[in-house]
Amino acid sequence: MAAHSADGYDVFLSHRSPDKPIVERLAEKLVEEAQLSPFLDRWHLIPGEPWQESLEQALNRSRCVAVFVGPSGVNSWENEEMRAALSKRVQENRNSFRVIPVLLPGADQEAKDKLPAFLLRFTWVDFSAGIDDPVAFSRLVAGIRGQAPGRTGVSKLSAASPYLRKSVRQIMADVLRRDGIELAAVPLGAGATIRTLISRCQLQYPDLAADEVARKLMAARAIAYEEKYAQRSPQEDERYRAADEWEAELNTLLRHVGMRDLARCRTINVGIGNGLENPFFYKDFKQLVGVDLAAGALAKAAQAIPRLDPRCSEAENLHGVSSHAFDLYLSLRTYQSSFFDVGESLFQACRVLAGGGRAVISIPYVYVDQGRLLNGLLRPGGHDLDPDLPYEIADTVRRGLQTLGFEQIGLHTGLFEIYVHGTKTS
Incomplete structure (x- = not known):
C-alpha cells in the first residue's frame, strides 16, 4: 500500500462501491507507474474510527479529487464527497485544487447528464476503452500533477497494423495515373472532401472535360474502398x-433514441461494407436498405445479411433512394473515411428520413494493435494516432445535424466508437 507524505495526498479517489475493483486497479497504477500518493478509502480508513470524519480530513489534505463515474452512476455519499470538493474549490478560490471527472468503462452519457452542471465544466478523462488505455492514464496523471498532457498521449501504430496498408489516396493515385491524372500534383489539405478533390483536379487539368474528371475520381474512390x-x-x-x-450497446442505444419496435422500423445503413458487422438485430427490421460505393463489398x-436490399451509391448522393422513406438512418464507422463529405452526407440523411426519424452515426476512436488498445484516428501519411480527431469529427456531425434542424441531439461514447444521434423534425 502506498504511504502518503507529510503534505497529504496527491489525489482523493471518489467512487461508489460497485466500481471499487476498477478504481483500486487505477490507484495501484498511479502508485506503481506514476509514483503518486492517492487516497483510497479501502487503503487508508482505520477500522473502528468514524469514517465520515476521516474522509473529510483526507479530502482537506488532498491536492485534487478524481470523481469516478461508472455504469452505476453516483451514489448518495459519493455525491456528498463530490459536492464538498466542488464547494472547496469555489469557497477557497483555489485554482490549484482540481476536480477531475473520470469516465469508467461502461458509463454512458446518461450517467454524465445526472451530474451537477458545474462538474461538467471540467475536462474529462475517458477510460471508456478500458483501464489499461495508455492515453487516458497519461491524461489522468497529467491532471493530478496539474500539467497539460501535451503530445504524451499520441500513440503510433506498429508497422504490422492492417491500417497501415496502402492508403485510399495511394490506391486512387495508382488508378488515376493510368487515366492521365497525377494525384500527387494536386495540393490538398487535411480533411479534403471528394468534392474538393474533384474541383482541384478540374483546375489542375483544364484540358479534360469536367464531368470526365469527376467520373474518374468517383470511380477511383470506389476502387480504393473495394480494395x-x-x-x-x-x-x-x-x-x-x-x-x-458491442451489439448489446448498439441495441441499447437504439432503444434510448426511441427505436424500440424494430419490426416496424424502415432502416437504411449507409457504408455497410461487406456486412461484417451483421448485428443480431438486423434480422428484425421491417426493411433494411444497405448502401455502399464498393460493389464487391456490397455483394x-x-x-451475409438476409433480406438486405443492396444499393450501390455514394453516401453524398444516395442515388436511387427515395426521400422521406426511412425511420432510421444508420452509419457505422464511415464518416471518418478518406475524402468523405460529412455535410453532403448529412443532407442526404435528412432527405431520406421521414419526419421524426432518427439518425445514428458512429466514429471509431480505438485501435487494437498487437494486443494494445490505442486511442485516436490515424493521421494521413504517418503512423501517429490523433486522440482528438474522433471527437472533432463527432462534433462536426453534431453541428451538422443542428444546422439541418435535428432535435434531441446527443453524443454517446461506447466501447469502441463515439455515437452521434438526433431526431429529424416533422
Whole structure:
C-alpha cells in the first residue's frame, strides 16, 4: 500500500462501491507507474474510527479529487464527497485544487447528464476503452500533477497494423495515373472532401472535360474502398474483441433514441461494407436498405445479411433512394473515411428520413494493435494516432445535424466508437 507524505495526498479517489475493483486497479497504477500518493478509502480508513470524519480530513489534505463515474452512476455519499470538493474549490478560490471527472468503462452519457452542471465544466478523462488505455492514464496523471498532457498521449501504430496498408489516396493515385491524372500534383489539405478533390483536379487539368474528371475520381474512390474493405475480416475489427457487448450497446442505444419496435422500423445503413458487422438485430427490421460505393463489398453484405436490399451509391448522393422513406438512418464507422463529405452526407440523411426519424452515426476512436488498445484516428501519411480527431469529427456531425434542424441531439461514447444521434423534425 502506498504511504502518503507529510503534505497529504496527491489525489482523493471518489467512487461508489460497485466500481471499487476498477478504481483500486487505477490507484495501484498511479502508485506503481506514476509514483503518486492517492487516497483510497479501502487503503487508508482505520477500522473502528468514524469514517465520515476521516474522509473529510483526507479530502482537506488532498491536492485534487478524481470523481469516478461508472455504469452505476453516483451514489448518495459519493455525491456528498463530490459536492464538498466542488464547494472547496469555489469557497477557497483555489485554482490549484482540481476536480477531475473520470469516465469508467461502461458509463454512458446518461450517467454524465445526472451530474451537477458545474462538474461538467471540467475536462474529462475517458477510460471508456478500458483501464489499461495508455492515453487516458497519461491524461489522468497529467491532471493530478496539474500539467497539460501535451503530445504524451499520441500513440503510433506498429508497422504490422492492417491500417497501415496502402492508403485510399495511394490506391486512387495508382488508378488515376493510368487515366492521365497525377494525384500527387494536386495540393490538398487535411480533411479534403471528394468534392474538393474533384474541383482541384478540374483546375489542375483544364484540358479534360469536367464531368470526365469527376467520373474518374468517383470511380477511383470506389476502387480504393473495394480494395481496402471488401475482404475485411473480424480479426481486423476492434469490435470483435467484445462483439456481444458491442451489439448489446448498439441495441441499447437504439432503444434510448426511441427505436424500440424494430419490426416496424424502415432502416437504411449507409457504408455497410461487406456486412461484417451483421448485428443480431438486423434480422428484425421491417426493411433494411444497405448502401455502399464498393460493389464487391456490397455483394458480400447481401450474402451475409438476409433480406438486405443492396444499393450501390455514394453516401453524398444516395442515388436511387427515395426521400422521406426511412425511420432510421444508420452509419457505422464511415464518416471518418478518406475524402468523405460529412455535410453532403448529412443532407442526404435528412432527405431520406421521414419526419421524426432518427439518425445514428458512429466514429471509431480505438485501435487494437498487437494486443494494445490505442486511442485516436490515424493521421494521413504517418503512423501517429490523433486522440482528438474522433471527437472533432463527432462534433462536426453534431453541428451538422443542428444546422439541418435535428432535435434531441446527443453524443454517446461506447466501447469502441463515439455515437452521434438526433431526431429529424416533422
